[in-house]
Amino acid sequence: MLDLDHDTIVALATPIGSSAISVIRISGKNSISTVENIFISIKTGKKLENQSTHTIHLGYIVAENNNLLDQVLVSIFKSPFSYTGENMIEISCHGSDYIQQQILQLLVRKGIRLARPGEFTFRAFINKKVDLSQAEAIADLIVSENKISHEMSLQQIKGTLANTIKDLRKKLLDFASLLELELDFSEDHLLFVKREDLFSFLQELKGILKDLIESFSLGNAIKKGIYVVIIGEPNVGKSTFFNQVIQEDRSIISHIEGTTRDCVEGEIILNGILFRFLDTAGIRKTKDPIETMGVEKTMKKIEEAQVILYLFDVSNQKKQKIVSDIKKIYKKYPLKNIFAIANKSDISSFHDFENFKLKISNFFEISAKNYNEVKRVLNALSSLFLDKLKEKKIVVTQYRHYEALKLSLRELTLAHNAFNKGLSVDLISIYLKEALRYLGEITGEITSEDILKNIFSKFCIGK
Numbered sequence: 001m002l003d004l005d006h007d008t009i010v011a012l013a014t015p016i017g018s019s020a021i022s023v024i025r026i027s028g029k030n031s032i033s034t035v036e037n038i039f040i041s042i043k044t045g046k047k048l049e050n051q052s053t054h055t056i057h058l059g060y061i062v063a064e065n066n067n068l069l070d071q072v073l074v075s076i077f078k079s080p081f082s083y084t085g086e087n088m089i090e091i092s093c094h095g096s097d098y099i100q101q102q103i104l105q106l107l108v109r110k111g112i113r114l115a116r117p118g119e120f121t122f123r124a125f126i127n128k129k130v131d132l133s134q135a136e137a138i139a140d141l142i143v144s145e146n147k148i149s150h151e152m153s154l155q156q157i158k159g160t161l162a163n164t165i166k167d168l169r170k171k172l173l174d175f176a177s178l179l180e181l182e183l184d185f186s187e188d189h190l191l192f193v194k195r196e197d198l199f200s201f202l203q204e205l206k207g208i209l210k211d212l213i214e215s216f217s218l219g220n221a222i223k224k225g226i227y228v229v230i231i232g233e234p235n236v237g238k239s240t241f242f243n244q245v246i247q248e249d250r251s252i253i254s255h256i257e258g259t260t261r262d263c264v265e266g267e268i269i270l271n272g273i274l275f276r277f278l279d280t281a282g283i284r285k286t287k288d289p290i291e292t293m294g295v296e297k298t299m300k301k302i303e304e305a306q307v308i309l310y311l312f313d314v315s316n317q318k319k320q321k322i323v324s325d326i327k328k329i330y331k332k333y334p335l336k337n338i339f340a341i342a343n344k345s346d347i348s349s350f351h352d353f354e355n356f357k358l359k360i361s362n363f364f365e366i367s368a369k370n371y372n373e374v375k376r377v378l379n380a381l382s383s384l385f386l387d388k389l390k391e392k393k394i395v396v397t398q399y400r401h402y403e404a405l406k407l408s409l410r411e412l413t414l415a416h417n418a419f420n421k422g423l424s425v426d427l428i429s430i431y432l433k434e435a436l437r438y439l440g441e442i443t444g445e446i447t448s449e450d451i452l453k454n455i456f457s458k459f460c461i462g463k
Contacts, residue, residue: 019095053078085127118459132444147272219395242279270382
């Protein structure tokens with residue numbers, strides 16, 4: 001696929017199966033002339049080749065022997081003003097499987113090749129209609145499941161990340177080029193770069209890259225769904241809380257301790273963000289081997305989660321132990337978002353520990369039997385992540401970008417350290433070149449065939 005040939009390609013752009021309409025997409029230098037040979041305009045004498053770009057024409061697709069296949073709309077997009085940058089045609093036909101296949105087979109008989117997965121977007125990349133980060137965002141947009149991941153994909157398609165990376169790369173390239181000049185004129189001992197300017201720029205660039213790297217944990221979580229694990233001792237109301245969250249009786253509720261022995265998962269969307277809730281086995285020491293396996297699984301899920309909801313029974317008389325357990329959780333998972341939830345407030349209260357509550361940012365007293373009280377927790381949860389998003393101008397969502405940013409930061413740190421130690425300019429120049437290479441991989445200014453294969457093979461056929 002990566003050897004860009006000049007074939008004209010065709011694919012179904014809409015899902016396979018019967019529907020009201022289907023769209024067949026064609027791209028390449030022969031797309032308009034080929035469709036011209038099988039299209040009869042309702043307006044007699046209208047030639048597609050003579051029509052303006054971005055126009056739509058009503059007519060019929062006719063096979064050999066003048067067999068009428070369908071009445072269609074033909075949309076014309078002329079190079080370079082198309083998605084791929086090539087001449088393109090989109091045929092909107094009736095959505096019968098039979099009609100779709102008949103038109104596709106007719107076009108293949110006329111010399112047009114069936115497209116490979118992602119080939120339309122690959123051509124858009126080669127023809128500089130999109131950069132590599134924008135191409136990846138298009139793939140994300142197609143599979144986005146909620147409002148926020150949809151918005152993040154659109155921001156990346158608009159070039160928010162790409163423009164930032166290109167701007168940083170240009171500035172870095174300017175400094176690297178001047179250092180190269182110094183090496184060329186080393187015998188003359190000429191300085192083309194003010195050392196204080198280079199030092200200041202490296203500091204600034206490292207700070208920007210660190211912010212982008214840190215944003216990945218948030219962006220990746222929102223893209224895939226934020227994992228929220230509900231933990232606590234047995235019989236504190238975790239399953240009742242979980243069922244209220246997803247508004248289904250998914251978890252079994254019983255007064256018998258250890259009823260939940262495996263993780264139960266449910267998804268909800270809160271203010272445009274997908275959350276994946278996990279009801280877990282109660283954490284306690286037990287001789288029951290099955291329950292022990294459930295507890296071990298709970299501990300693994302805690303490590304994977306972005307949010308921990310620690311539920312405890314407010315009517316429990318061992319309040320000092322509860323406080324101790326909460327402190328242990330905060331100490332063990334300092335980087336996770338932790339909510340302490342005092343359940344069964346309809347029975348008792350946690351008023352003896354007002355000072356302790358003030359030290360915890362996310363503390364709630366609720367009755368899990370009351371949905372409105374559970375909703376207070378959910379509102380706080382969604383607000384937490386919406387606020388985090390507002391703090392970030394750009395959010396990195398692709399692991400490939402995250403890795404490239406980390407590698408670029410590593411090289412800049414080496415350059416910075418070399419500068420501080422007064423090491424040679426040629427060594428600093430090598431580090432800057434490597435940093436430039438990794439930044440260029442994000443947008444596709446510098447790339448490899450393996451990276452391109454991996455990215456475009458994930459697209460559907462027709463995109």
